[in-house]
Amino acid sequence: MSDRVLDLQGVSKIYRTEAEEIRALDNVSFAVNRGEFVGVTGPSGSGKSTLLHLVGCLDTPSSGQILFDGNPVHTLGDQGLATIRNERIGFVFQNFNLLPRISALNNVSLPLNYAGYSRKERSRKALASLERVRLGHRTSHKPSQMSGGERQRVAIARALVMEPSLILADEPTGNLDQKVGTEIMSLLFELNREQGATIVLITHDMAIAQKCPRVVSIRDGKIVEDSLS
Numbered sequence: 001m002s003d004r005v006l007d008l009q010g011v012s013k014i015y016r017t018e019a020e021e022i023r024a025l026d027n028v029s030f031a032v033n034r035g036e037f038v039g040v041t042g043p044s045g046s047g048k049s050t051l052l053h054l055v056g057c058l059d060t061p062s063s064g065q066i067l068f069d070g071n072p073v074h075t076l077g078d079q080g081l082a083t084i085r086n087e088r089i090g091f092v093f094q095n096f097n098l099l100p101r102i103s104a105l106n107n108v109s110l111p112l113n114y115a116g117y118s119r120k121e122r123s124r125k126a127l128a129s130l131e132r133v134r135l136g137h138r139t140s141h142k143p144s145q146m147s148g149g150e151r152q153r154v155a156i157a158r159a160l161v162m163e164p165s166l167i168l169a170d171e172p173t174g175n176l177d178q179k180v181g182t183e184i185m186s187l188l189f190e191l192n193r194e195q196g197a198t199i200v201l202i203t204h205d206m207a208i209a210q211k212c213p214r215v216v217s218i219r220d221g222k223i224v225e226d227s228l229s
Contacts, residue, residue: 004070005165005198006032006055011064013050013221024050026221027064032166037192037199039212044204047221052202056089056168057081069165086114090159090167094174096151098143098158104130105139108158115162129161130154132195133187149180156187160197167191169201173208185211 013025025047032038042048053059054066057073066073068084076084091097098107109117109126117125130136133153143151152172159167169188173181185208191197201212209215210229217225 003034004031004067005034005036006200007067007070008055009065009067011054011061011066013047013054013059014062023221025054025061028218028221028223029064030216030223030226032198032200034165034198035192035196036214037189037201037212038214038216039201039203039209040216040218041203041206041209042218046218048202048204048218050221051218052168052170055166055200056091057084086111087162088165090162090164092152092155092159092167092169092172094171096143096148096155096175098151098154100143103140103142104135104146104154104157107143107154108161111158111162125161126157129157132160132191133157147180148176149183152176152180152184153187156184156191160191165198167197167199169199171203172201173203173205181208 009029011025011028012023015022015024028051040048040051054061060074068088073081073084105123105126108129109122112122112125127136127139130139133156135150135153135157138146138150146154172188173184176184188199188201192199203209212229214228215225216223
């Protein structure tokens, strides 16, 4: 397996209308090595969301190529991309994206269900993932019975449960107050530092980005800075 989890090579994304051509990403190249924690930041409209969709295999570039674990994703069909999204990328969203009517344990086990694991194995792995984020005592609780910070921990546990190559976190503290947001960031740093999780975090908040070991700054669809802290 490649030491590079993610490798963008000259990636551009162009949207065309009758009136104009919008270059949302313009010849972007950067790589993420296994075990890195990378913060991607930039103002609104800079191209962060487009980058998120491309890295998350939710969209394809207009030009250039993206390699995931050393393999080009443009050669994959819809089913292959769906498999990467479910098994190789763990998503953490600003709005948590939990199903409200089922327990924390069942929310975390959803990717395992899609991957065809048995019920016993789903429960075992989901519980282990909740314990990784220190929520092993909240398995039967529904999202409405939890605080915002706990809901985000459940979302992180769900992102971890398939033991993915990459955790892709999109504004994970955006719906949390500063204290709880700091706790969630501390958890992500801990997962990276102590458990080796590879994390790409998308944020508009420079204060959060600057805490990341590496920061990639985007403006007008171009990388303007790529620095280590």
